[in-house]
Amino acid sequence: MPRARIPSRRRPRASAVAATLLMTAAALGALGTGPAAADSVSLPLVRSALAEDELCASVSSKKATAEPWTLGALGMSRARPLSQGSGTTVAVVDTGVAEGAPALSGRVTALGTAGEDCVGHGTFVAGLIAAKPGDDGGPAGLAPQARILAVRGTGERGETSVDQVADGIRQAADEGAAVIYVAAALADGKAQLTDAVAYASGKDALVVAPVAPDALPRNAEPAPWYWPASAPGALAVMDYGPDGGRPADAPLVGGADLAAPGDSVVSIGPKGSGHFIGSGASFAAAHVAGAAALVRARYPELKAAEVSRRLTEAAYPAAPPRLDPYAALTTVLTDAKGATPRPEPAVVPAPPAAEPRTRALVVAAAGAGLLLLVAAGAVVIPRGRARNWRPAGS
Incomplete structure (x- = not known):
């Protein structure tokens, strides 16, 4: 069944984003994390698509040296000793993932031309999932020992279609990915994308996708729901920011299974060791994909549906529940939701x-x-x- 109707979700233009980030920096500075905020606010913005006349993403000359707020919010200092995603493969169906990105060196396998990333979004997302920590600190992925399978889900400049996304999901499943991250949130293609998610589920792969696009074209009306996030078997993810809320111009989104950090997020670019910053549900979904890799590495016997259940039932109670990687790695779940373990019957000796x-x-x-x-x-x-x-x- 389709998910609940999703209200309007509008994103500010670049100037508005910059103003928002400045306010975020001031707020974080008041909380004692001023250096991280100061580093973040000066970083260039990552894009999800480029116009025909725009150049490919350039090298960022800025580096964030403080740990991003996202890792603290997710309690990664407690989760990392338990799992780092070793032995798992996360497919990134997006604009591509640069095979030469230093933080992902030696851990990217690309299908076709997906090893090149002109836009930078796919590499940014892969960094949130699996980037190794830098020697001088800064951002790191949730699963720094996981492998990345780069699958092209867009054209070279980030334009996408239902066929491209559906084919990308199927290719990732055929390649044996344990987790399939999809950046796209499409207003149409329900049947095709639902079939693609079902195909991936049949291959024991967990599909994770944003519940809505990061941005809508100017004057565009939001769709009632978006795909593939709304397909049965997929994990639909909503974003939140450093203060625990969402931008004032982004009304509450319904139909999300989980919420994760997605606003004012810092990660890597396709070239060099500099960093970028971005906001949107697509980045929140990347954090959930990274957490799914942690769970699959720690509990390799679990099926995709069981991993999804562990992530959602162990999450911090809210509306929607908030991702908690440590709890997902340690919580003991009962066989029936809400049930308590039944003691073994007493045996009276003869x-x-x-x-x-x-x-x-x-x-x-x-x-x-x-x-x-x-x-x-x-x-x-x-x-x-x-x-x-x-x-x-x-």
Whole structure:
């Protein structure tokens, strides 16, 4: 069944975003995280698509050296000792993932031309999922030991279609990805994308997608729901910001299974070691995909649906529930939702057999009688010897 209707979700233009980030920096500075905010606000914005006359994403000359707020909000210091995603593969169906990105070096496998990323969005997302920590600090992925499978879900400049996304999901499933991240949120293609998610589920892959686009074209009306996030079996993800809320111009989104950090998010670019910043549900979905890789690495026996259940039921209670990687890695779930474990039935041992018990009583009585005889002898015999065994009074 389709999810609940999603109200309007409008994103500010670049100038408005910059103003928002400045206010975010001031707020974080008041909370004692000023250096991180100051680093973040000066970073270039990551894009999800480029116009025909725009150049590919350039190298960022800025680097964030403080840990981003997202890692603290997700409690990654507690989750990392338990799992880092080793042995799992996360497919990124997006604008491509740059194979030469230093933070992903040696861990990117690309299908076709997906090893090139002109836009930068796919590499940014892959960094949120699996970037290794830098020597000088800064952003890192949730699953820094996971592998990335780059699958093109858009054209070179970020333009996309239902066919491209559906084909990308199927290709990722055929390649054995344990988790399939999809950046797109499309207003049409319900049947095709639902079939693609079902195909991936049949291959035991968990599809994670944003519940709505990061931005809508000017004057565009929002759709009632978006795909593939609304397909059965997919995890639909909503974003929130450093203050726990969402931008004032982005009304509450319905139909999300989970919420995760997605606003004022810092990650890597397709070239160099500099960083970018971005906001939107697509980045929140990347955090959920990274957490799913952690769970699949720690519990390789779990099926995709069980991983989805663990992520949602162990999440922090809210509307929608908020991703909690540590809880997903440690919570003991019962077989039935809301049920408590039933104790094993008590086993009462059978009464002992009568014959062995009787024999034991006889032996005990004989032993007691023997002890009495010995005690009596110890008293009588010395007295008899003292009278030379004559009767008393003789």
